[in-house]
Amino acid sequence: xxxxxxxxxxxxxxxxxxxxxxxxxxxxxxxxxxxxxxxxxxxxxxxxxxxxxxxxxxxxxxxxxxxxxxxxxxxxxxxxxxxxxxxxxxxxxxxxxxxxxxxxxxxxxxxxxxxxxxxxxxxxxxxxxxxxxxxxxxxxxxxxxxxxxxxxxxxxxxxxxxxxxxxxxxxxxxxxxxxx
Amino acid sequence: xxxxxxxxxxxxxxxxxxxxxxxxxxxxxxxxxxxxxxxxxxxxxxxxxxxxxxxxxxxxxxxxxxxxxxxxxxxxxxxxxxxxxxxxxxxxxxxxxxxxxxxxxxxxxxxxxxxxxxxxxxxxxxxxxxxxxxxxxxxxxxxxxxxxxxxxxxxxxxxxxxxxxxxxxxxxxxxxxxxxxxxxxxxx
Amino acid sequence: xxxxxxxxxxxxxxxxxxxxxxxxxxxxxxxxxxxxxxxxxxxxxxxxxxxxxxxxxxxxxxxxxxxxxxxxxxxxxxxxxxxxxxxxxxxxxxxxxxxxxxxxxxxxxxxxxxxxxxxxxxxxxxxxxxxxxxxxxxxxxxxxxxxxxxx
Ligand SMILES: [Zn+2]
Numbered sequence: 215x216x217x218x219x220x221x222x223x224x225x226x227x228x229x230x231x232x233x234x235x236x237x238x239x240x241x242x243x244x245x246x247x248x249x250x251x252x253x254x255x256x257x258x259x260x261x262x263x264x265x266x267x268x269x270x271x272x273x274x275x276x277x278x279x280x281x282x283x284x285x286x287x288x289x290x291x292x293x294x295x296x297x298x299x300x301x302x303x304x305x306x307x308x309x310x311x312x313x314x315x316x317x318x319x320x321x322x323x324x325x326x327x328x329x330x331x332x333x334x335x336x337x338x339x340x341x342x343x344x345x346x347x348x349x350x351x352x353x354x355x356x357x358x359x360x361x362x363x364x365x366x367x368x369x370x371x372x373x374x375x376x377x378x379x380x381x382x383x384x385x386x387x388x389x390x391x392x393x394x
Numbered sequence: 395x396x397x398x399x400x401x402x403x404x405x406x407x408x409x410x411x412x413x414x415x416x417x418x419x420x421x422x423x424x425x426x427x428x429x430x431x432x433x434x435x436x437x438x439x440x441x442x443x444x445x446x447x448x449x450x451x452x453x454x455x456x457x458x459x460x461x462x463x464x465x466x467x468x469x470x471x472x473x474x475x476x477x478x479x480x481x482x483x484x485x486x487x488x489x490x491x492x493x494x495x496x497x498x499x500x501x502x503x504x505x506x507x508x509x510x511x512x513x514x515x516x517x518x519x520x521x522x523x524x525x526x527x528x529x530x531x532x533x534x535x536x537x538x539x540x541x542x543x544x545x546x547x548x549x550x551x552x553x554x555x556x557x558x559x560x561x562x563x564x565x566x567x568x569x570x571x572x573x574x575x576x577x578x579x580x581x582x
Numbered sequence: 583x584x585x586x587x588x589x590x591x592x593x594x595x596x597x598x599x600x601x602x603x604x605x606x607x608x609x610x611x612x613x614x615x616x617x618x619x620x621x622x623x624x625x626x627x628x629x630x631x632x633x634x635x636x637x638x639x640x641x642x643x644x645x646x647x648x649x650x651x652x653x654x655x656x657x658x659x660x661x662x663x664x665x666x667x668x669x670x671x672x673x674x675x676x677x678x679x680x681x682x683x684x685x686x687x688x689x690x691x692x693x694x695x696x697x698x699x700x701x702x703x704x705x706x707x708x709x710x711x712x713x714x715x716x717x718x719x720x721x722x723x724x725x726x727x728x729x730x731x732x733x
Contacts, residue, residue: 219667220667221667221690221692221693222568222693222695223564223568223690223693223694223695224669224690226564226567226568226571226695227564230542230548230549230567231548232548232549232659233661234654234658234659234660234661236661237661237663237669240663257575257582258571260582261543261571261574261575261578261582262543264520264524264574264578264581265431265524265528265539265540265543265544265574266543266544267520267521267524268431268521268524268525268528269427269430269431269540269544270427270544271521272430272434272436272439272521272525273423273426273427273430275436276426276430276436276439276440277440278422278423278426281418281422281440281443281444282415282418282419282422284440284441284444285418285444285447285448285451286411288444288445288447288448289448289451289452291448292448292452358705358706358709358710358711359703359704359705359706359709359710359711360682360703360704360705361701361702361703361711362701362702362703362704363559363701363702364699364700364701364702364703365559365561365699365700365701366697366698366699366700367694367696367697367698368698368699368715370699380635380638380710380711380712381703381711381712382638382639382711382712382713382714383699383701383711383712383713383714384714384715385689385698385699385713385714385715385716386715387715387716387717387722550673559686559700559702560671560686560688560700561688561696561697561700562700564695564696564697565695565696565697567695568695568696569695
């Protein structure tokens with residue numbers, strides 16, 4: 215079977231327009247002169263054509279005439295409870311300019327509720343404090359670099375060089391004398 | 395002149411339903427296309443898309459301006475379609491058998507098929523064979539292939555929708571294409 | 583500058599600084615590929631600026647085999663062909679509030695569909711990170727990824 219040193223993945227990136235222009239030009243001229251890559255590219259194009267065709271056939275047969283009505287009725291089903299509508303009405307229409315946006319009775323009820331909860335369920339002495347938002351996970355960090363996420367198909371070591379103050383992502387290649 | 399997504403979203407946030415209707419009409423075909431590819435059933439696809447739009451409207455206040463509207467919408471569609479598929483796969487197989495006629499029989503779960511799905515469908519129309527092949531993919535592979543091949547989105551956009559890295563998009567796309575190439579080997 | 587003008591200026595700078603550190607429109611990505619071996623004592627003089635960092639790798643010889651600089655806009659990717667059919671995709675994503683350049687980096691090798699390395703990291707402006715360890719022509723490749731933007 216014919217093979218080509220250009221990997222299929224590069225041809226896929228070319229097909230998906232995911233290469234920047236210098237590499238795209240390079241791959242384009244390679245593909246033009248390579249039977250294997252031309253065939254790979256043609257297969258990608260055919261799959262795309264078939265998938266798009268299959269979906270568009272079904273799409274053409276779909277009836278959109280009542281689509282919006284279906285969305286609107288779902289929105290109405292999810293409508294907020296009536297007390298919230300009253301609150302909105304109060305805010306937007308009924309409230310005199312000098313009054314706060316939230317009616318006094320809402321604030322009072324809320325304050326009462328909180329007090330009741332505190333009186334009947336005083337917080338336990340050792341109850342845990344709410345945790346602050348977790349900081350983004352950093353796998354390795356020094357003055358130079360911070361690695362936030364890393365995945366690899368090989369064995370990877372991360373380390374910070376002491377002297378040069380640089381971060382190293384060591385991607386193991388299985389051979390003798392592999393460092394570190 | 396057509397309003398931008400951003401302008402329509404801003405109006406939706408002020409409670410303007412007409413603006414939301416414009417957004418719905420702009421994206422309804424695209425969302426149904428994704429849902430169709432995921433679910434292979436027109437009724438389910440329409441329902442899931444409508445549900446997604448309703449969810450978007452209800453949560454529109456949480457939408458951040460710096461994000462893109464359609465990546466947010468598509469993420470909801472994909473997630474709802476995966477949920478719907480999961481619910482359906484819990485139903486007895488009998489339902490799938492009954493659903494064969496209208497939906498072209500692509501609802502059959504992989505477990506219900508023999509080792510070579512192509513043999514089962516080689517006499518069907520090309521469209522049915524392709525839908526059958528797509529149905530064979532895992533939800534994650536389906537989503538990535540549909541967002542790329544049907545919607546024409548970039549890896550970056552897909553990675554945003556599926557909340558995974560570009561590398562994951564690349565490798566899922568590769569496996570999905572390989573699987574489709576092998577299932578549709580006689581049609582390529 | 584008069585004080586009356588200085589105050590709003592400082593205020594605006596502080597305000598901007600809270601959202602994003604001020605950076606140039608473009609980022610220069612600098613990729614240097616070094617072949618390290620133990621077969622000689624040769625040190626390529628073009629690598630003198632990073633000699634302290636390279637010495638930490640404990641090889642006896644270092645040779646610059648490839649060097650490329652590319653200016654890109656934020657969010658735009660740059661692809662770099664590397665020795666052995668490998669290639670590197672780098673996307674500078676943002677200039678962070680603590681004045682770092684955030685990058686998405688993928689290193690691809692061979693025919694496997696999954697990138698060999700897929701990482702998100704941030705480096706100081708003018709800073710660097712090394713991706714190393716792959717075998718090439720009897721030696722080991724050390725790829726230095728650097729990024730610079732106007733402040
Ligand atoms: Zn080729």
